[in-house]
Amino acid sequence: MTSDNSIVDLVVVGGGVNGTGIAMDAAGRGLSVILCEMNDLASATSSNSSKLIHGGLRYLEHYEFKLVRQALAERESLLKNAPHIMWPMRFRLPHQSHLRPAWMIRTGLFLYDHLAKRETLKGSRSIRFRRDGPLVNEITRGFEYSDGWVDDARLVVLTAKAAEEKGAAIKTRTKCVKADRNDKLWNVVLEDQQTGERTSFQCRALVNASGPWVSKLFKDTMTIPAPKQIRMVKGSHIVVPKIHNEPEAYILQNADNRIIFVIPYEDDFSLIGTTDVDYEGDPRKAMISAEETDYLCSIVNHHFKHKITPEDVVWSYSGVRPLMDDEGSAQKASRDYTFEVDGGGKTRNAPLISVFGGKITTYRKLAEAATDKICSFFPSAGPEWTKHAPLPGGDFTDWNALVAEFGKEFRWLPEKLAKRYARTYGTRAYEILRDHCSVESLGQLFGGNLYAAEVEYLREHEWAISAEDIVWRRTKQGLRMKDEQVNALQAYLDESPR
Structure with missing residues (x-):
């Protein structure tokens, strides 16, 4: 030692x-x-969440007004400080009167709109669903409100x-x-x-x-x-090929009083979750159960015309949330x-x-x-500073303008890759691109649109060591790669360790 x-x-x-x-x-x-x-x-x-920046509409039912107010206020700061990995999203809540009366939802959404100041996010409203929309025809009315999405990892x-x-x-x-x-x-x-x-x-x-x-x-x-002592609660999610083409996310009520999100994910997929199950054991070994998968599929099928089965799941993940230990069910834990x-x-x-x-x-x-x-133990320490501080790569205001800038400066760069780099790295994408003059110069293509130049950037600047670090936490290219491609990436990393 x-x-x-x-x-x-x-x-x-x-x-x-x-x-x-x-x-x-x-x-x-x-x-x-x-x-x-x-x-x-x-x-x-931290990489196994529902990937939402939200106040927590459902927490209002448990009277956690302070938590909701604070979270609502934080949405604005986070969306401004990291516009590459966070953005506003509209959520649609189908109304089913036997679960929650309309007046209760309207009251909750009124509080959601007014508990904290909104600067960029639109307020809530009542909506009617079209018969040619993605929901089953029995669902005709609902509500719409704003929250945010984040690439958590x-x-x-x-x-x-x-x-x-x-x-x-x-x-x-x-x-x-x-x-x-x-x-x-x-x-x-x-x-x-x-x-x-x-x-x-x-x-x-x-x-x-x-x-x-x-x-x-x-x-x-x-x-x-x-x-x-903390209470460990497992939350599981599934990812399936997208079940509708609309940009909005859906928040689904269930008869057990739980809420399930269906979120547009990585362009071609839908992210569905989460469950709440008390958990014991090593948090690193948490995995979704067959019962959880069936549960999530059943709720989606109750609401959407497009039906899914466990065979449609292309990826699943489970995270153990360390919640404040108290009495009651896992979903009510603070x-x-x-x-x-x-x-x-x-x-x-x-x-x-x-x-x-x-x-x-x-x-x-x-x-x-x-x-x-x-x-308070370090009298010479400086003042608070993070509320208005952009995260690395977040020093821009218009994402579409940044994509256009990439296209103008790197005319050889495919639009899909330019958009992913802007969404993943923001202005730091220049550190990957500046020394290249063609797609071929980015080096080996491992799968999806993951090239060696990006892999080397992640190894040098973002502590990536394994293929899992790269394809699931730094990027989500694992959704578009076969097992043999991921194995080839790992072999590449092993051959030239840092």
């Missing part, structure tokens, strides 16, 4: 959306920061990138195996998960943002009792967050901040609140 004698201000354990958000915020305030993640960035909960990667550009050290495939407090400092041991090499060093404050592992980290790494502070202040011990719960829409606000608390 090697030792690093330098002392850093902050170590963040966990490379999901909350951990990277805190690392970015703290580094931007002038703290020296190390973030460690035992796997790839966004390899667990890219949100995490770009937040980590912003943290790095502010001076943070981002260490993926690096596990925190031990953390002992010695008065004013933490003694931390990190283990490289590829080489097994261990490094020890000290830090002035520690953040536990390990998501589903937040309570377990206390027992395994710090050998102290966890102040709270999506709010809290963080616990141990040490600091009068105790004069090195502080520990642990994050419990949360949802992707409020990640920036959670990170800001947690960093405020951290910075």
Whole structure:
């Protein structure tokens, strides 16, 4: 084991959306920061969401007005700061009077429109469905409202990138195996998960943002009792060839009071989910069950003319959400967050901040609140700064204009690829394209429209190591690649390791 004698201000354990958000915020305030993640960035909960930036219309039924208000307000900031990986989306809610009366839905949508200021998103309205539309003819009326869509895994990667550009050290495939407090400092041991090499060093404050592992980290790494327990709830999604050609998403009510989303996805597909099932065991091993797949297909078939079966599923994924532990069903478990502070202040011990719960829409606000608390122990830290700060590649205002700019400067670039690069990388796509003069110069085509030039960019700039990192988290080209193509990509990566 090697030792690093330098002392850093902050170590963040966990490379999901909350951990990277805190690392970015703290580094931007002038703290020296190390973030460690035992796997790839966004390899667990943060890449397995419904991929929505939303206030949470259904949370109003559980009287979580504060959470909804905060999430609604955050939508506007996020949509402005990352217009390449987030954009507004209209949602259609078919009305079925035996499930929820119209007055209740109208009331909920009124609150949704007015709990927080809307600057860019349109308000809600009642609608009538056409008989030649995608819904079954028995459904004739409904409602429409606005929320947003996000590429969740890219949100995490770009937040980590912003943290790095502010001076943070981002260490993926690096596990925190031990953390002992010695008065004013933490003694931390990190283990490289590829080489097994261990490094020890000290830090002035520690953040536990390990998501589903937040309570377990206390027992395994710090050998102290966890102040709270989280409830692990599995949410599963399926992806099928698109079941309608409209740009709107649908939010479907079910007789068990659950809500299912049907979202246009990656141009040619529909994303359907989510379920809510209590989960025990290793979060990394969570998988969709046959019962969950049947459940999602059944709800879709109840609403849409186009029927689907489990055989239509081209991809599925399951994520374990670390929710606040309370009584009641999994679907009623709170999506709010809290963080616990141990040490600091009068105790004069090195502080520990642990994050419990949360949802992707409020990640920036959670990170800001947690960093405020951290910075109370660092009087020279700078002020809040993230609300209006674009994420890497998000320094533009008009996505269509950016695509047109690519087309003008790189006339050889196919329009479909230009659109994907603009949607995935924003202005950072220039770093992939600037040295090329033809499609052929982009190098080997692995499948879909994934070329070697993009692969090398992801390896050099975005911590991608495996084929899975690239085809599912950095891009979604796995939807368009055969197993043998993914295997060929992995062989390419293995032949020239970085």
